[in-house]
Amino acid sequence: MATQRILDFLATRRPNGPCLVVDLDVVRDNFRAFEKALPDSKIYYAVKANPAPEILRLLAAMGSSFDTASVAEVEMAMDAGAPADRISFGNTIKKERDIARAYQLGIRLYAVDCVEEVEKIARVAPGSRVFCRVLTDGEGAEWPLSRKFGCVPAMAVDVLRHAKNLGLDAYGVSFHVGSQQTDLSAWDRALGDAKKVFATLAEEGIVLKMVNMGGGFPTRYLKDVPAAQAYGQAIFSALRKHFGNALPETIIEPGRGMVGNAGVIKSEVVLISKKADNDNVRWVFLDIGKFGGLAETMDEAIRYPIVTPRDGSETAPCVLAGPTCDSADVLYEKTPYPLPLSLTIGDEVLIEGTGAYTTTYSAVAFNGFEPLRSYVI
Amino acid sequence: MATQRILDFLATRRPNGPCLVVDLDVVRDNFRAFEKALPDSKIYYAVKANPAPEILRLLAAMGSSFDTASVAEVEMAMDAGAPADRISFGNTIKKERDIARAYQLGIRLYAVDCVEEVEKIARVAPGSRVFCRVLTDGEGAEWPLSRKFGCVPAMAVDVLRHAKNLGLDAYGVSFHVGSQQTDLSAWDRALGDAKKVFATLAEEGIVLKMVNMGGGFPTRYLKDVPAAQAYGQAIFSALRKHFGNALPETIIEPGRGMVGNAGVIKSEVVLISKKADNDNVRWVFLDIGKFGGLAETMDEAIRYPIVTPRDGSETAPCVLAGPTCDSADVLYEKTPYPLPLSLTIGDEVLIEGTGAYTTTYSAVAFNGFEPLRSYVI
Numbered sequence: 001m002a003t004q005r006i007l008d009f010l011a012t013r014r015p016n017g018p019c020l021v022v023d024l025d026v027v028r029d030n031f032r033a034f035e036k037a038l039p040d041s042k043i044y045y046a047v048k049a050n051p052a053p054e055i056l057r058l059l060a061a062m063g064s065s066f067d068t069a070s071v072a073e074v075e076m077a078m079d080a081g082a083p084a085d086r087i088s089f090g091n092t093i094k095k096e097r098d099i100a101r102a103y104q105l106g107i108r109l110y111a112v113d114c115v116e117e118v119e120k121i122a123r124v125a126p127g128s129r130v131f132c133r134v135l136t137d138g139e140g141a142e143w144p145l146s147r148k149f150g151c152v153p154a155m156a157v158d159v160l161r162h163a164k165n166l167g168l169d170a171y172g173v174s175f176h177v178g179s180q181q182t183d184l185s186a187w188d189r190a191l192g193d194a195k196k197v198f199a200t201l202a203e204e205g206i207v208l209k210m211v212n213m214g215g216g217f218p219t220r221y222l223k224d225v226p227a228a229q230a231y232g233q234a235i236f237s238a239l240r241k242h243f244g245n246a247l248p249e250t251i252i253e254p255g256r257g258m259v260g261n262a263g264v265i266k267s268e269v270v271l272i273s274k275k276a277d278n279d280n281v282r283w284v285f286l287d288i289g290k291f292g293g294l295a296e297t298m299d300e301a302i303r304y305p306i307v308t309p310r311d312g313s314e315t316a317p318c319v320l321a322g323p324t325c326d327s328a329d330v331l332y333e334k335t336p337y338p339l340p341l342s343l344t345i346g347d348e349v350l351i352e353g354t355g356a357y358t359t360t361y362s363a364v365a366f367n368g369f370e371p372l373r374s375y376v377i
Numbered sequence: 378m379a380t381q382r383i384l385d386f387l388a389t390r391r392p393n394g395p396c397l398v399v400d401l402d403v404v405r406d407n408f409r410a411f412e413k414a415l416p417d418s419k420i421y422y423a424v425k426a427n428p429a430p431e432i433l434r435l436l437a438a439m440g441s442s443f444d445t446a447s448v449a450e451v452e453m454a455m456d457a458g459a460p461a462d463r464i465s466f467g468n469t470i471k472k473e474r475d476i477a478r479a480y481q482l483g484i485r486l487y488a489v490d491c492v493e494e495v496e497k498i499a500r501v502a503p504g505s506r507v508f509c510r511v512l513t514d515g516e517g518a519e520w521p522l523s524r525k526f527g528c529v530p531a532m533a534v535d536v537l538r539h540a541k542n543l544g545l546d547a548y549g550v551s552f553h554v555g556s557q558q559t560d561l562s563a564w565d566r567a568l569g570d571a572k573k574v575f576a577t578l579a580e581e582g583i584v585l586k587m588v589n590m591g592g593g594f595p596t597r598y599l600k601d602v603p604a605a606q607a608y609g610q611a612i613f614s615a616l617r618k619h620f621g622n623a624l625p626e627t628i629i630e631p632g633r634g635m636v637g638n639a640g641v642i643k644s645e646v647v648l649i650s651k652k653a654d655n656d657n658v659r660w661v662f663l664d665i666g667k668f669g670g671l672a673e674t675m676d677e678a679i680r681y682p683i684v685t686p687r688d689g690s691e692t693a694p695c696v697l698a699g700p701t702c703d704s705a706d707v708l709y710e711k712t713p714y715p716l717p718l719s720l721t722i723g724d725e726v727l728i729e730g731t732g733a734y735t736t737t738y739s740a741v742a743f744n745g746f747e748p749l750r751s752y753v754i
Binding site: 046048051068069071072073076090091092094095096113114116117120134137147148149150151152154155158202228254268270271272273274275276277283285287291295298321323324325326328329330344345359360361362363364365366367368369370371 | 409423424425428445446447448449450453468469470471473490491494495497512524525526527528529531532535552596633647648649650651652653654660662664668672675698699701702703704705706707722723736737738739740741743744745746747748
C-alpha cells in the first residue's frame with residue numbers, strides 16, 4: 001500500500017523522525033470508487049478521519065460533502081471550499097453555543113439521538129433538518145461502536161416527532177454499523193430498523209426523506225476486505241428489500257474507507273531487546289506508539305501491515321511497543337507480531353494503512369515527543 | 378482537592394471550554410512532604426507527569442532533580458533552571474542520536490535495561506553513569522507497568538558488567554513498583570531484588586552505588602491512600618533490611634505523587650440522555666474525554682473524584698463519556714458513576730486529582746477539539 005509516489009517522497013526528502021505520508025491519488029481513486037459503487041448516495045467524508053487541508057480541498061473540488069464533529073471541523077470544510085449546504089454537523093453531542101455558531105455559518109443539517117439535543121437545535125438553529133441516529137448492534141466490526149451514539153428505534157420515533165413539533169424538519173434516520181465493518185449483512189439489519197421508523201412516523205403524517213448510512217467501510221489492513229463494489233451491491237439490495245420503490249435519499253460517511261489506505265507512516269526501530277536471556281519473544285521498540293498516532297492499536301484492535309527492509313528473511317514473533325515511558329504504550333503484545341530476525345536498530349519500517357485516525361489522535365507532547373508530522377503529496 | 382485558590386481563579390477568570398488549573402502551593406507542599414518522608418533520597422521529578430514550565434521552575438528552585446523521557450524534556454528541565462547534573466535521562470528506549478544530544482547538553486546519567494542500549498551509550502556518551510532497570514511484578518498498582526521496561530535481575534548483572542567493560546560507570550539499579558502503588562510491601566520485594574544485583578556484582582569487584590526507587594507514589598483519587606510518611610518509613614525499613622548499614626544512595630521519581638492532587642479540570646455537561654425510555658442508566662456527556670486529556674480512564678483504571686454544583690441531592694448511576702464522535706471515548710461505563718439526578722446540561726463540574734498525566738496526553742485536534750488548556754497559578 002506504500003505507493004511509488006510515497007516511496008519516492010521518503011527516499012528523496014528523508015524526513016527525520018516518524019511521519020505520515022498521504023498519497024492524494026489514492027484518495028481520489030477511493031472517492032471515485034464510492035461514487036461508482038453507490039451512485040445514488042451522497043458522500044459525506046468524515047473529516048475526523050484525517051482533516052489535512054489538502055485532503056479536504058481535493059474532496060471539496062470533487063464534489064464531496066462533509067460530515068463534521070465540531071465547529072472547528074465545520075470551519076475546516078468551509079475553508080477547503082465546501083459550501084454550507086454540503087456540510088452535516090454529525091456529532092450527536094453538541095454544546096448549544098456550538099450549534100448556534102454552526103447555524104450562523106449556514107449549517108442546516110444536524111444529528112440528534114435524544115429530545116434534549118432536539119430542543120437545543122430548535123432554540124438556536126430553527127427550521128433545520130435533523131436526523132436521528134438509531135442504535136445498531138455493531139456485530140462484525142473490528143472497532144465496535146458500543147451504545148454511545150444513537151437510541152433504540154422506538155425512541156427515535158419520539159425524538160423525530162418532537163423535532164417536528166418544535167418546527168424542525170424531521171429529515172431522516174442515521175445509523176453506523178461499526179467501523180471497519182466487514183459483514184455486509186450489517187447494513188441490511190440496520191436498514192430494516194430505519195424503515196420501521198419511517199413507517200411508524202408515516203402513519204402520523206410525518207414523512208422522513210433521508211437515510212444516513214454512516215461509515216464503517218473498511219480499509220485493508222492485514223486481512224482482505226470486500227471491495228466498495230460489494231458494499232454498494234449489498235446496500236442497494238437491502239434498500240430495495242426494505243423500501244421497495246420508495247427509495248429514500250441516502251448519505252454515506254466514509255472516513256477510514258476514504259483515506260486509510262492512502263497513508264503510510266515511516267518509523268524507525270529504536271531498540272530490539274529481551275527481558276531475560278531465555279525469552280523467546282523479542283521486544284521491538286519503534287519511534288511511534290500509542291500516544292504518537294497509533295491509538296487505534298488500543299486492545300490490539302487494528303493490526304497494521306508493517307514493511308521492513310529485511311522482509312523475505314526468517315521471522316519470529318515480537319512484542320511491538322512505542323518509545324514513551326508509559327507501560328500502556330505497547331502496540332501488539334497479546335498477539336505478537338512476526339518480524340524478521342535480522343531486523344536491526346536503526347532500520348526504517350513502513351506502517352501501512354495509516355491514513356485515517358492517526359495524526360489527530362496524536363498526543364500534543366507526551367514524554368516531550370512532538371505530534372506526528374504529516375505530508376500530503 | 379479543589380483549593381480555594383483554584384476555586385477563586387475559576388470564579389474570577391471564567392475560562393471558556395475545558396481546562397486544567399494547577400495550584401503551585403500544593404506542588405510545593407508535596408515536594409516538602411517527600412523531602413521530609415525520605416530525607417536521604419534525592420527527588421527526581423518525573424517531568425512527563427506535567428511539564429508545565431511554572432511547575433518545573435518551582436521545583437528547580439526548591440532543589441529538585443528531574444527524570445526525563447526525551448531530549449525535549451531534558452531541555453525543558455534546563456530551561457527551568459536545573460543544571461545538567463540534576464537531570465537523569467530515564468527512558469530505557471533512546472535513539473543513539475538523542476543520547477548524543479543529551480550528552481552534549483551535559484547529561485551523564487542514563488537508564489538502560491539491555492546490552493544494546495549500553496552499547497549506544499558507550500559509543501556516544503562515554504564514561505557516563507548508567508543504572509539498569511529491573512523488572513518488578515507491579516502487584517497492587519492501579520496502573521501496572523507490564524514488562525515493557527526492565528529486565529530480570531540475572532540479566533541486569535550482565536548488562537551492568539557489560540557497561541563496566543565498555544568504560545561506563547555501572548552506577549546502580551532502578552525499579553518501578555507500578556504507578557499509584559498502594560501496597561507498601563512492593564518496595565520491599567523490589568529492594569530485595571536490587572540487593573541481589575548489588576551482591577552478585579560486588580563479588581566481581583563491581584561496586585554499585587545507587588538504587589533508583591522510581592515513582593509509584595499515589596495521589597488520592599476516590600480511595601484513601603497511605604501518606605508520604607508511611608511510604609518513607611516502609612522504604613527505609615526495607616532498605617535497612619536488605620542493605621544493612623551499607624545503605625546505597627537512593628533516588629525517587631515522583632510524578633503523580635508530586636502534581637496529581639495539585640490540579641483540577643473544569644468541565645461542562647454537554648448532554649444528559651438515555652438510549653431508551655426504560656433505561657435505568659443515564660448517559661452524561663462532558664466536554665472533555667479520553668482524547669482531551671483523560672486518557673488514564675483507559676480500562677476505567679483511574680477513577681477521578683467529580684464535584685458538581687448539585688452535590689448533596691439524590692444520585693443515580695451514570696455512564697460518563699466524552700464529546701467526540703468516537704465510541705471509545707467513554708470514561709466510566711462498566712462501573713457507572715453516581716451523579717446527582719438534578720444534574721443539568723450546562724452545569725460545570727470539577728474533575729479532581731487531574732494535575733498529572735492529563736495535558737500532555739491530550740490529542741492535538743481529535744474531532745477538531747483543541748488540546749486541554751492549562752493554567753498554573
